[in-house]
Amino acid sequence: MRADLLQSLATRVAERERAGLLRRARTLDATHGVRVNLDGRELTIFCSNDYLGLAQDPRIVKALQDAANETGVGSTAAHLVCGHRREHAQLETALCEWTGREAALLFSSGWLANLGVAQALLDRDGACVEDKLNHASLLDAARLAGATLKRYPHNDAEGAARQLTSAGEQPALLASDGVFSMDGDVAPLRELAALCTREHATLMVDDAHGLGVLGPRGAGSVAAANLPQDDVPVLMVTLGKALGCMGAAVLGSRALVDGLTQFARMFVYTTALPPALAAAAYAAVRIARDDEARRAHLHALIARFRQGAMQLGLPLAESRSAIQPIVVGDTARALAASQTLEARGFLVTAIRPPTVPAGSARLRVTLSAAHSETDIDRLLAALTYTFSVVIPGLPKAEPGIHVGSPS
Numbered sequence: 001m002r003a004d005l006l007q008s009l010a011t012r013v014a015e016r017e018r019a020g021l022l023r024r025a026r027t028l029d030a031t032h033g034v035r036v037n038l039d040g041r042e043l044t045i046f047c048s049n050d051y052l053g054l055a056q057d058p059r060i061v062k063a064l065q066d067a068a069n070e071t072g073v074g075s076t077a078a079h080l081v082c083g084h085r086r087e088h089a090q091l092e093t094a095l096c097e098w099t100g101r102e103a104a105l106l107f108s109s110g111w112l113a114n115l116g117v118a119q120a121l122l123d124r125d126g127a128c129v130e131d132k133l134n135h136a137s138l139l140d141a142a143r144l145a146g147a148t149l150k151r152y153p154h155n156d157a158e159g160a161a162r163q164l165t166s167a168g169e170q171p172a173l174l175a176s177d178g179v180f181s182m183d184g185d186v187a188p189l190r191e192l193a194a195l196c197t198r199e200h201a202t203l204m205v206d207d208a209h210g211l212g213v214l215g216p217r218g219a220g221s222v223a224a225a226n227l228p229q230d231d232v233p234v235l236m237v238t239l240g241k242a243l244g245c246m247g248a249a250v251l252g253s254r255a256l257v258d259g260l261t262q263f264a265r266m267f268v269y270t271t272a273l274p275p276a277l278a279a280a281a282y283a284a285v286r287i288a289r290d291d292e293a294r295r296a297h298l299h300a301l302i303a304r305f306r307q308g309a310m311q312l313g314l315p316l317a318e319s320r321s322a323i324q325p326i327v328v329g330d331t332a333r334a335l336a337a338s339q340t341l342e343a344r345g346f347l348v349t350a351i352r353p354p355t356v357p358a359g360s361a362r363l364r365v366t367l368s369a370a371h372s373e374t375d376i377d378r379l380l381a382a383l384t385y386t387f388s389v390v391i392p393g394l395p396k397a398e399p400g401i402h403v404g405s406p407s
């Protein structure tokens with residue numbers, strides 16, 4: 001008899017619940033920077049991607065409002081029909097100037113941008129070589145493009161070289177997160193770029209978590225590695241993290257963007273971002289690029305957190321980004337740690353498999369320029385309480401050791 005699809009889905013949900021891996025969205029209310037209201041209590045958030053604290057910046061909100069007054073809410077169509085407005089074009093130009101790229105193409109999300117690149121560049125004859133800990137959207141991008149997916153151990157450029165060699169004469173895209181979303185560490189971008197040049201492969205860097213945080217003028221991990229367009233021909237950046245907005249862009253040569261415009265179905269067949277959102281992102285780019293004091297404050301907080309956590313003996317990842325995970329290992333302990341922190345006024349969601357490899361559940365602590373030094377000190381005190389009183393025994397998992405592969 002034919003299996004009932006909805007019944008199979010319900011069975012899988014029940015299995016996930018039994019394993020303590022069920023995901024649930026929590027409804028936040030009344031957000032004021034890093035303070036949110038959850039179930040009637042005020043909590044300080046340490047798990048958002050609003051690294052520069054721009055999501056509620058009055059200048060960006062005003063840019064959105066002004067543009068909405070002029071252009072309305074929706075873009076009303078895909079870019080290639082009549083959805084492409086002055087605000088989109090202006091944002092693309094600003095992103096090009098910031099990252100030192102020739103051309104840019106906006107997508108409605110980073111997920112769609114990654115899918116679009118792989119789908120336009122690769123087919124069944126192509127190979128996609130990827131770090132095992134790449135974001136799910138990059139891994140799925142290769143699979144959905146029908147390419148041969150070859151994964152290498154985390155940040156192992158030699159492993160990448162072996163996988164590239166094993167692809168023989170297949171055209172190859174080597175794709176890596178610039179800053180890894182769950183670990184916060186940076187890819188060995190210079191080594192990967194040299195490898196791609198030597199092996200005639202195309203390098204793509206997803207800098208969702210590097211833009212605004214790393215590099216000169218916050219231009220990202222690729223700029224920090226001083227790699228121009230010839231070395232990193234495909235750069236993906238998102239607008240929903242340090243820029244506090246939503247959407248994404250792929251940057252590179254005019255030829256790349258012309259090609260994506262024709263063949264990236266995730267660009268062609270979808271409604272363009274609201275022009276007002278593009279105007280807001282444009283305002284955010286200017287602040288993220290020029291406000292060095294804001295970035296310096298974020299980096300001072302990162303240093304303060306790392307120093308405090310080290311004094312407590314908490315295992316820290318090799319991360320100089322705003323993502324500072326504490327790998328707990330066991331799923332139940334990660335959940336208990338998250339709940340304990342919440343009871344003490346902090347929202348730090350536990351990240352569990354399959355988002356991270358089995359055995360590496362963690363508190364993904366993220367810092368924002370909207371935090372104060374006092375926020376960091378209070379979080380450190382709550383972490384001390386969590387790991388000494390409520391679930392005694394410091395996390396056992398070694399940071400940087402990844403025992404499986406996320407999906």
Ligand SMILES: Cc1ncc(COP(=O)(O)O)c(C=O)c1O
Nearest residue numbers: 109110111135181206208238240
């Ligand atoms: C590395 C990375 N790439 C891509 C994405 C997807 O971006 P978006 O949220 O804009 O779809 C994310 C996060 O969501 C990410 O962490």
